[in-house]
Amino acid sequence: MEHEIRVSVRNLVEFVMRSGDLDTRFMGKSRALEGTKAHQKLQKSSDENYTPEVTVKHQFEYEGFKFTIEGRVDGVIEDVEDIIIDEIKTTTKELKLIDENYNPIHWAQGKCYGYIYATQNNLDKISIQLTYFQLDTEEIKRIKKDYSIEELRQFFYQLLDKYLYWAKFVKGWVNKRNNSILSLEFPFKNYRKGQRKLAVAVYKTIVDEKNLFAQAPTGIGKTISTVFPSVKAMGEGYTSKIFYLTAKTITRQVAEETFCILNDNGLKFKTITLTAKDKICFKEESNCNPEKCEYAKGHFDRVNDAILDILKNENLITREIVERYAKKHRVCPFEFSLDIAIWTDGVICDYNYAFDPRVYLRRFFDEGDGDYIFLVDEAHNLVDRGREMFSAELYKKTFLDVRRKIKDKNKYIAKILSKLNSYMLKLKKKCDNKDYYILDDEPEGIYGYLRQLITESEDWLAKNQDVDGYEELLQLYFDAHAFLRIAEFYDERYVAYVEKVNKDFKLKLFCHDPSYLLGEAVKRGNSAIFFSATLTPIKYFRDVLGGKEDDHIMRLPSPFDRKNLCLMIASNISTRYKDRENSYLNIAEYINEVVKGKSGNYMVFFPSYKYMTSVIEIFKERYPNFSLIEQAPSMTEEEREEFLRQFKPDYKETLVGFAVLGGIFSEGIDLKGERLSGAIIVGVGLPQLCLERDIIRDYFNDVNGKGFQYSYMYPGMNKVLQGAGRVIRSEKDKGVVLLIDDRFCYSSYERLFPREWFPYIGIKNKKDIPYYLNKFWNR
Known part of the structure; x- marks a missing residue:
């Protein structure tokens, strides 16, 4: 079977012939707009022999490949004796500094267009003209050369032969990849409960070119259940690239580990993890200035060799691997990683790279709809991130x-x-x-x-x-x-x-409503799989994430034994803002009753730092025998890691970690087994009253009458579910969750509980807790 390659004239020429420095110093964003206006001005001022914006396409077979090379010619001039291909270039340089040797890439583009146009129109000869327009002075300089079709054919195929090396590399890799996908089996002996169901739903969604919204609790194995069927779909030609999109670094690591497991089981698959420019840059200031950065100077002279080196030797390309090869070849690590992404099968990156109108990857998404799959992990985070991206x-x-x-x-x-x-x-x-x-x-x-x-x-x-x-x-x-x-x-x-x-x-x-813009962004691919342990209620998430009525939705129950979770609700305490001051002592006493039930590590989540520190003061004074650690605002990565390191499985005394609900420690962390014995959640997680939340409330009150739910209740309850979800992380985990707030017993909140929370234990008096905990821990 012939391998199909579709490439634009511009991309073909620039990839093969690029050279020199990487320079992203300020050039002026509106210069591009001025360039477009200059093009239009020149085209309009030409006579009737001038045809602007002529589309050309050349389809042909060569060396076992079916090529489609296409582009748009700035202008075609039909002279009495000659046909001229006009390639317009704007510049800020003085025109006297520009001669016919000024930029070989400009001639290469013109010659490719000339060859395709001449071939399409059975011409023996054609002229190529470079028209330089000086943006500041509006002066014009034209340089014209005549070519025979044979000269252009030779040039075209010399260029193609250089590209062919890459095409053959890709063809060989794709055959190897697809053969490995064909024989790839699910990497674990058995499917967990609900896992096969999720994997089948993901595959069917991709085949149907729909979107799927899946609530898949911890333990099902969400990442492998979405990645495995997506890879299988790629092997059958349903996609050319998988984008695994996340909100946090920790979930990117889980995705990397998942592809690693598949590769260990025989899959041949290349992925790259993209890291933000300011994080991966080798210099103190991420300013690509060839005068100040040795990686920017001559970057384009070396980058193709660097890409080939990394592709030949690596499959799972992490940040560390990008940095190693970037140093070896002395290229900018960020631009290098973006170039590598063109050649990989999967890209692991932040939501921004697919959705944010200011920074999304134009090299993939500006050409219209692609046959991409978006796997959107921890999708509950995308609601507020969407609002942020579009504001x-x-x-x-x-x-x-x-x-x-x-x-x-x-x-x-x-x-x-x-x-x-x-x-x-x-x-x-x-x-x-x-x-x-x-x-x-x-x-x-x-x-x-x-x-x-x-x-x-x-x-x-x-x-x-x-x-x-x-x-x-x-x-x-x-x-x-x-x-x-x-x-x-x-x-x-x-x-x-x-x-x-x-x-x-x-x-x-x-x-305040990102649904339309997120829905439009998702159309850049064929399918999107939105998944999280907490998409409750699921129709709310489908609504605000831009889903449609005919998109697939599914809710899966927890695969874990319900007997391993002791869920209690203290319904005799109000944590409403007006009642908080009166609740401090009560909450400290409730925490004590839970943590003294069994030696271990516990997390206590509060709706705010102020509430947390007020309770800590009382708890320290009354119960000095426990070890305490607390989350601080704006912790560094090292401080976060140190906080989590305290949760050791071989504890010698009880540790109580105080943290903020919805913060860095209430989701995305994995404290398995004895590293966490329980969690206490204070309040129903309502976002702080503020102008924007009220705007969202008023808007959705008008739209569907559910303003309070969409603005406060559902986002708050998702935080609670995330916090509680830290406790049971594997089949062997056993733990306790105490929810403190009378509202948890309201029917409006109970409707949002996952199935595995029933039946729960209602606590009217803290003195009842030892009885239930003794029964639970000694079962």
Whole structure:
């Protein structure tokens, strides 16, 4: 069977011929727009012999491959005696510095277009013209060369032969990969309860090109149950690439381990884990400047060799492996990893790379719909992350601070910043005595000023990189771009508001309903599998994550023995904000009753730091015999790891860890066996009352009458389920969960309980706890 390769002229030429430095220093984002306008200006000013934007496509067989090479010619000029392919290039260089040897890639593109056009139209000869347009002066320089079809054919196939080396490598790999998939069996002796059902549902969803929303409790083996059928579907031609999308580093590691297990069982499959630029960069500042970074200088001279080296020698390409090869070949690790991703079968990365309009991977998703599979892990996190990705904000103080820095350097920029500050002041007055004001309409008045700021800043930023104030203006420039980018999506799912923040003041475009934009982002692939242990209620998640009525949904029960969980609810305590002060002593006593029931490690989750520290003070004073550790705000990675290291299986005394519900320790951590004996959850997890939560509430009250549920109750209960889910992580785990709040016994909350929480033990008096715990631990 012939192997099909589809590639654009531009990508073919740039990949084979790229060379020189990687330089991502400021060039000006609107230069691309100016370039487009220059193209259009030149095309419109041409005579009737000029046909702009001519699509060309060449399909042919060569060396066992079926090639489709396509592109769009800027212009075709039909002269009396000649046909001319016009390739337009914009530049900021002086035209006298540009001659016919200026850039071989420009000629290569033109010659490829010329060859395809001449072949399609049975021409013996054709002319290639490079038209250079100087953006600042609008001067034009044209360089024209005549070619015979034979000269162009030779050039085209020389280029293709260089690409062919890669094509043959990929063909060989895909055959090897697909043969391994064919013989691949599920890597474990038996399926766990519910595991096969999930795997079959994932496979069927991919074949049907639908989306699946699956609540799969801990212990089912969600990752292998989604990855294995996706890999099988790839072997049958249903996808060319799997994107495993996560919210946290720890879940990326689980995905890596899963592909490792499959590879150990005979699968030949290449994956890469993408790491954010600022984390993987070898320099203190992630600024790709060839004058300051040896990895950026000459990057393109070496990067193809680096890609080939890593692909020949590695299958599971982690951050550490990327860094090792990047140092070996002296290339930028971040850009290197993005290039590797083109050639791998799977990409493990953050949600942003697929969904965020400001940073998604354009090399995959800008060409329209791809045949990709999105595996969205811990999908409950995507709701708030979606709101964050599709929202944007600007601060008044920033305009003033940058103006102070820039006023003596550029009066035009300073003037625009003054106008922006005045605009914000007008909005601030609308707050009157309140801390916020929700605008009636979109704040279109600021858009013009932001566009002016961008235009005026570009030249200054391009020429003043070492001047004081540069970094601050550059950041504001990017913030203004991001704000205008998000403004393009503004519709009934958005609200604009202004709010006082400490001594500052912000304007925000807030996407309170990300469902439509997430749904559109998912269309960049064929199928999306949204899965989590806590998608409750599942129709709510399907709704807010952009699902449709005909998308598949499934809820799986826990595979663990219900007898291993002792679930108690203390329904005689209110943790509502107004009652908290009166609850501190009671809660401390309840914690004591649980943790003295059996020596071990326990976690106690609170709705806020303030609540947590208030209870800790009393607990320490009354029960000094226990070891205590507590979560601190903004912990470093090392501090987090040290916190978790305290939960040892061979404990000699009881350890009580205090943490915040919905924080870094209430989900995504795996303390199996004796590392965790129980969890106590204080409150129903309601998000803190705030303007944005109220906006969400009011919006969904109008849409479906479920404003409180969508804004507060469902997100809160998901935090509770995540916290409780830390306790039973494997078949052998045994543990206790105590929920403290009278609302847990309301029918509206009980309806959100997973099946394995029934029957639970209602506690009216803390003195009853020892009886139930003694019975449970000694069973």
